[in-house]
Amino acid sequence: MTELYAILMSWAVMLSGLPPPERMPEVVPVSHGYLVETACSGRECKVMGWFPPGNTIYLDQRLNPQDNLLASSIVVHEMVHYLQHQSVAKDLPFDCLSTVALERQAYGVQREYLLRYGVYQPVGVSMHNVGCQEAAVPGLAAKETLIGDSASDRHRAQD
Numbered sequence: 149m150t151e152l153y154a155i156l157m158s159w160a161v162m163l164s165g166l167p168p169p170e171r172m173p174e175v176v177p178v179s180h181g182y183l184v185e186t187a188c189s190g191r192e193c194k195v196m197g198w199f200p201p202g203n204t205i206y207l208d209q210r211l212n213p214q215d216n217l218l219a220s221s222i223v224v225h226e227m228v229h230y231l232q233h234q235s236v237a238k239d240l241p242f243d244c245l246s247t248v249a250l251e252r253q254a255y256g257v258q259r260e261y262l263l264r265y266g267v268y269q270p271v272g273v274s275m276h277n278v279g280c281q282e283a284a285v286p287g288l289a290a291k292e293t294l295i296g297d298s299a300s301d302r303h304r305a306q307d
């Protein structure tokens with residue numbers, strides 16, 4: 149897995165234009181229940197990955213980035229947040245507009261990554277409607293719940 153994560157990180161660096169990391173983040177597979185508890189304050193949500201500022205990316209253990217492109221794209225997305233946190237995010241205020249800007253960049257990279265593999269997946273489409281009231285995320289903790297809009301996307305994510 150370490151090698152796969154190194155490859156995914158190089159995609160994140162190349163497509164975001166952000167500086168390469170000095171050290172790799174740790175990717176930790178966790179249960180859906182753990183993600184709901186930590187990333188969604190215990191209220192059921194469709195979270196797939198979570199990056200609270202630090203060195204750890206939490207990933208739903210049902211995702212298989214080794215064999216599933218969409219799952220690997222979620223890792224790339226989270227790695228962009230890691231890179232942002234190491235560089236640009238440090239100088240941004242912890243407010244809604246910054247959070248939305250960082251999310252848009254991460255989704256842009258994720259879409260580009262999928263396109264390079266010839267897959268069009270409308271990830272982050274819900275971002276178009278994100279206003280700054282519902283988008284406020286304290287401390288820039290980024291959780292990914294917007295993987296497509298429909299139930300079929302959820303199934304695809306688990307193929």
Ligand SMILES: [Zn+2]
Binds near residue numbers: 225254255291
């Ligand atoms: Zn995100």
